[in-house]
Amino acid sequence: MSTSTRTGVTVVIVPPATANGPMHVGHLSGPYLAADIAARAARSRGERVITTAGFDVHQNWVLTRAEREGVDVEKLAASFREEIIAALDAARIQYDVFLNPQSEDYQRGVTTLAADLTEAGRFPLRELRLLACSDCNRTLHQSYVVGTCAWCGSEAAGGGCEGCGGYTSAENLVDPRCNRCGGEPRPFLATVPVLPMEDYRDRIMEVWLRAELPDRARKIVAHYLEHRLPDVPIAYPTNWGLAGVGPHEGLRLEVYAEVGLSTMHGVAQGIKPGSLGLEAVGEALSEVDSLWHFNGIDNGFYFALFWPALYMAAGLRAESIGGAQVNEFYTLDGSKFSTSRNHAIWANEFLTSEDVDVVRLYLAWDRPDRFASNFTLSSYREFEAYVRPLLDAARDSAVAGEHPLPAALAEADVTRGLAALKPRGFDPALAVRAVLTGLAASAPGVDALLQILTGR
Numbered sequence: 001m002s003t004s005t006r007t008g009v010t011v012v013i014v015p016p017a018t019a020n021g022p023m024h025v026g027h028l029s030g031p032y033l034a035a036d037i038a039a040r041a042a043r044s045r046g047e048r049v050i051t052t053a054g055f056d057v058h059q060n061w062v063l064t065r066a067e068r069e070g071v072d073v074e075k076l077a078a079s080f081r082e083e084i085i086a087a088l089d090a091a092r093i094q095y096d097v098f099l100n101p102q103s104e105d106y107q108r109g110v111t112t113l114a115a116d117l118t119e120a121g122r123f124p125l126r127e128l129r130l131l132a133c134s135d136c137n138r139t140l141h142q143s144y145v146v147g148t149c150a151w152c153g154s155e156a157a158g159g160g161c162e163g164c165g166g167y168t169s170a171e172n173l174v175d176p177r178c179n180r181c182g183g184e185p186r187p188f189l190a191t192v193p194v195l196p197m198e199d200y201r202d203r204i205m206e207v208w209l210r211a212e213l214p215d216r217a218r219k220i221v222a223h224y225l226e227h228r229l230p231d232v233p234i235a236y237p238t239n240w241g242l243a244g245v246g247p248h249e250g251l252r253l254e255v256y257a258e259v260g261l262s263t264m265h266g267v268a269q270g271i272k273p274g275s276l277g278l279e280a281v282g283e284a285l286s287e288v289d290s291l292w293h294f295n296g297i298d299n300g301f302y303f304a305l306f307w308p309a310l311y312m313a314a315g316l317r318a319e320s321i322g323g324a325q326v327n328e329f330y331t332l333d334g335s336k337f338s339t340s341r342n343h344a345i346w347a348n349e350f351l352t353s354e355d356v357d358v359v360r361l362y363l364a365w366d367r368p369d370r371f372a373s374n375f376t377l378s379s380y381r382e383f384e385a386y387v388r389p390l391l392d393a394a395r396d397s398a399v400a401g402e403h404p405l406p407a408a409l410a411e412a413d414v415t416r417g418l419a420a421l422k423p424r425g426f427d428p429a430l431a432v433r434a435v436l437t438g439l440a441a442s443a444p445g446v447d448a449l450l451q452i453l454t455g456r
Contacts, residue, residue, distance in 0.1 A: 008290065022339075030296050032294075052263060057073075092360070117314065125194075158170055294324070
């Protein structure tokens, strides 16, 4: 890692990959490759950087898949973990901390932090009216419940609405029903820890006014700031998830809360290894200068509102939250990438058979950042045919291109490309165009830009 006179830490966060299958090209094109490029660029500027990666096993449909296939859920998740790590390595995606929910250190760190936050009054215990299935008796949350989003009218499961990015739960969905057996909901009372987000309204406003967020995320924030912010359960009485300790005994952590808590635990480990509990984590977080999320728009409520509030509950300063770089949906031949329908180009297979330099450049160039985009193999091949001679010439230290820009203009373009990789105003597509221009003219600085984009 590059040395720097700066004392603050730049944190780059990507969502943990879900343990329901291997990674596909759609995953890489969104937050994973973009975060790696942003982190490499920050290091090249001399910043002290902490990146996190990991995988998520506690979505309850992971258990559902294991039960339907008749396999052990822990073994299923472990097998996908190895495939996810292999894909990250093949794509040259680096990370400082890998968050593994199946490790004892992770479980102890996350559950201790959650318990300490309740003891400190930041996750107070409250009696809530929850819903369970009247037939199979499952607590209706996450994928166990489906209904209609009250905000945009889309069909949605618990957790978040893909249509608008809003927060959904069994309690706020219209006509909720069990997604496992179709049973009707029955109410019951339970005492659970919550994050009272209304307590963080002023600080969320501060983040909202200063942080970089795309328009769709700002619309989500604006909607919620016009109403009382919700009390979001941190744990449920349910059959799958990380088992709580102390005041959370008998409950399992809600997965979106677990993701936020594990992020703070992981960042603290990267800054001060061995940090355990609220006081130690808060001390480590005091060194964070700028924290950036890389996420898909479907997690809008969480990266724009919930996780910032949770981070601040754990001790992160509001002014340290830089914002989020968000991708829209990436389709394959006009249809959504789908693990369950096997409609995907699997990352491990594709990266094994293709030039990783070309793959990274193409996915950065075609990334669905400001609008949705569509992957087709034919467009990839056209890009490859254009780029390969430039890369080959660069590898041979030869000048490429019949009609390059004049040297001064090409150098200016490379400078613009490097500037486009700062988290604020992040634009990897512009950087790719700049590197291609620079390669054609053998412009000064182009090698550094190429190394960042290709991960060489």
